[in-house]
Amino acid sequence: MAASAAVRTSMGLTFRLSRVLHVCGSCPFYTLNKCSDRAPHLERIRSLDNCGTINRHVRTSIGLHGSEEGSSNAEDPHDVVNVLYIDRSGRRIPVKAKVGDNVLYLAHKNGIDLEGACEASLACSTCHVYVSADHFDKLPEPEETEDDMLDMAPMLQENSRLGCQILITPELDGIELTLPKVTRNFYVDGHVPKPH
Amino acid sequence: FYDVLCDVGVCVSSPEQIQKQELGKDELRPLYLDFQATTPMDPRVLDAMLPYQVNFYGNPHSRTHAYGWESESAMERARKQVADLIGADPREIIFTSGATESNNMAVKGVARFYGLKKRHVITTQTEHKCVLDSCRVLESEGFSVTYLPVQTNGLVDMELLEKSIRPDTSLVSIMTINNEIGVKQPIGDIGRLCRSRGVFFHTDAAQAVGKIPLSVTELNIDLMSVSGHKIYGPKGVGALFVRRRPRVRLEPLQSGGGQERGLRSGTVPTPLAVGLGAACAVAQTEMEYDHRKISALAQRLIQKITSEIPDVILNGDAEKRYPGTNTTTTTTTTTTMRSRANTFFSLMVNDVVNACTSASLEPSYVLRAIGADEDLAHSSIRFGIGRFTTEEEVDYTAQKCIHHVHRLREMSPLWEMVQEGIDIKSIKWTQH
Numbered sequence: 001m002a003a004s005a006a007v008r009t010s011m012g013l014t015f016r017l018s019r020v021l022h023v024c025g026s027c028p029f030y031t032l033n034k035c036s037d038r039a040p041h042l043e044r045i046r047s048l049d050n051c052g053t054i055n056r057h058v059r060t061s062i063g064l065h066g067s068e069e070g071s072s073n074a075e076d077p078h079d080v081v082n083v084l085y086i087d088r089s090g091r092r093i094p095v096k097a098k099v100g101d102n103v104l105y106l107a108h109k110n111g112i113d114l115e116g117a118c119e120a121s122l123a124c125s126t127c128h129v130y131v132s133a134d135h136f137d138k139l140p141e142p143e144e145t146e147d148d149m150l151d152m153a154p155m156l157q158e159n160s161r162l163g164c165q166i167l168i169t170p171e172l173d174g175i176e177l178t179l180p181k182v183t184r185n186f187y188v189d190g191h192v193p194k195p196h
Numbered sequence: 197f198y199d200v201l202c203d204v205g206v207c208v209s210s211p212e213q214i215q216k217q218e219l220g221k222d223e224l225r226p227l228y229l230d231f232q233a234t235t236p237m238d239p240r241v242l243d244a245m246l247p248y249q250v251n252f253y254g255n256p257h258s259r260t261h262a263y264g265w266e267s268e269s270a271m272e273r274a275r276k277q278v279a280d281l282i283g284a285d286p287r288e289i290i291f292t293s294g295a296t297e298s299n300n301m302a303v304k305g306v307a308r309f310y311g312l313k314k315r316h317v318i319t320t321q322t323e324h325k326c327v328l329d330s331c332r333v334l335e336s337e338g339f340s341v342t343y344l345p346v347q348t349n350g351l352v353d354m355e356l357l358e359k360s361i362r363p364d365t366s367l368v369s370i371m372t373i374n375n376e377i378g379v380k381q382p383i384g385d386i387g388r389l390c391r392s393r394g395v396f397f398h399t400d401a402a403q404a405v406g407k408i409p410l411s412v413t414e415l416n417i418d419l420m421s422v423s424g425h426k427i428y429g430p431k432g433v434g435a436l437f438v439r440r441r442p443r444v445r446l447e448p449l450q451s452g453g454g455q456e457r458g459l460r461s462g463t464v465p466t467p468l469a470v471g472l473g474a475a476c477a478v479a480q481t482e483m484e485y486d487h488r489k490i491s492a493l494a495q496r497l498i499q500k501i502t503s504e505i506p507d508v509i510l511n512g513d514a515e516k517r518y519p520g521t522n523t524t525t526t527t528t529t530t531t532t533m534r535s536r537a538n539t540f541f542s543l544m545v546n547d548v549v550n551a552c553t554s555a556s557l558e559p560s561y562v563l564r565a566i567g568a569d570e571d572l573a574h575s576s577i578r579f580g581i582g583r584f585t586t587e588e589e590v591d592y593t594a595q596k597c598i599h600h601v602h603r604l605r606e607m608s609p610l611w612e613m614v615q616e617g618i619d620i621k622s623i624k625w626t627q628h
Binding site: 144147148151152153154156157158184 | 309312313440458
């Protein structure tokens with residue numbers, strides 16, 4: 001009893017902290033075969049609020065409070081900014097962002113595998129993205145530390161920026177962010193580290 | 197008359213070759229006046245390097261043990277020494293394998309990084325071969341390169357440079373001091389011009405670092421190449437200064453583990469880096485004294501030669517030069533005859549200049565760029581004076597040079613004709 005309660009609490013805590021869309025494969029309930037939702041789905045993306053185990057529904061507070069960085073279900077049309085991610089395989093993923101969203105966490109929330117090894121603390125170059133030419137100049141100048149970290153990123157281009165330092169503003173509507181083929185975490189077998 | 201490049205000891209490719217003879221063990225060694233090709237290591241530099249060869253031999257990129265840490269701190273100390281000499285921040289110095297690699301990185305790297313929108317590069321006709329060859333490679337990749345001509349005094353024309361800069365120019369590369377004729381380009385003016393037009397300015401300062409005061413901030417330099425073995429440091433190491441503010445980006449030539457800011461991967465050779473740092477530190481203290489001494493010796497040499505021999509041309513501007521490099525042309529002594537003369541000298545003067553072009557069959561392109569005729573280019577000698585040259589060496593050189601030039605001219609029928617006033621160029625030579 002206490003153990004499962006502890007698991008539930010820690011899971012809720014984990015979900016709140018990571019703000020990651022819940023993927024069944026990484027959920028302990030699923031791996032222990034205790035998930036109440038038994039339909040066959042290996043990597044089904046589901047809403048955070050609905051996972052559960054036998055006789056219990058685990059609710060997290062994500063849906064309840066919304067997140068400080070803006071949730072994807074923003075209803076206010078003035079705040080919605082269209083962002084297009086182009087991932088490593090070339091797939092185009094349109095995303096609706098709210099003003100003030102951080103590009104790195106926005107990607108994580110939408111299941112795009114933009115690596116963020118240092119979790120936006122300006123200590124790595126894994127969230128390196130290419131910004132579309134029309135919007136590149138609208139971004140503020142990078143700080144020196146960002147430039148230093150960017151120097152270490154492979155396949156640098158003139159329109160390179162660190163994703164964790166880009167905050168969405170209304171004038172960035174229609175921005176296209178392309179993920180480079182490799183990051184400093186250089187796995188030739190195609191492995192991409194999961195977000196923390 | 198043959199085109200013969202004769203540096204005693206360097207193999208030449210022509211019918212009349214100098215016999216390559218290595219010096220015997222007990223033989224008296226010739227004097228060395230070829231300081232532009234390379235320099236002996238200063239003993240203070242050797243002292244600094246030795247512990248890192250056999251004692252503190254760790255890899256500076258080993259993050260997890262004391263061998264690595266001490267190696268890394270030695271490398272960073274050396275980086276600071278190099279940076280202090282040129283007025284840069286230590287984080288802006290990248291260690292490379294020499295000025296050739298630095299030049300390659302600068303020219304190709306900058307051009308390729310900004311190559312989507314900027315397709316034009318500017319350089320001069322008197323640059324070092326590695327810069328010119330890098331530009332040729334860029335041309336084959338579709339870039340357009342402007343090779344600026346120089347005036348007869350060897351200096352670049354500022355107005356011509358200004359007119360050549362286009363909106364799609366990414367880089368201007370002009371060397372600080374020419375290795376063949378010793379002229380000092382107006383780097384401050386060029387830097388200011390490039391900064392005002394938003395173009396990156398690279399200078400190959402291999403012959404200038406440690407010999408004249410340089411400050412990358414004052415001179416508005418964005419990239420600068422440094423060579424170890426030109427400043428009494430070890431061979432096989434050099435550095436590239438890459439400005440951080442405003443940031444200059446390069447496409448790296450050498451890929452790997454991301455060392456040296458990702459621009460030049462590969463283990464930094466700690467002993468060599470320490471040697472380069474020590475050479476820079478020594479150069480900083482000795483710069484003023486060396487400059488005074490070398491200027492005096494150069495004056496002495498030129499004055500002695502020109503006073504005894506008529507018709508000697510000092511190539512390049514007389515004022516705006518570095519005194520240690522003097523290329524003089526003695527008219528009407530062809531190099532064939534000179535090559536034999538050289539073996540009688542105990543001199544190691546570099547005839548018709550330049551270790552790198554001595555492999556090519558043509559005479560020096562630098563001399564041709566300043567307007568010297570081909571036959572004059574063949575009769576040129578570069579005298580290099582350095583930190584360890586003594587007055588006796590200079591006197592002996594001058595004396596031998598005068599002696600042999602007189603001898604050659606006496607043998608030469610052309611000289612007689614010139615004395616009589618015949619214009620040699622108007623003669624039609626026939627085969628027989």
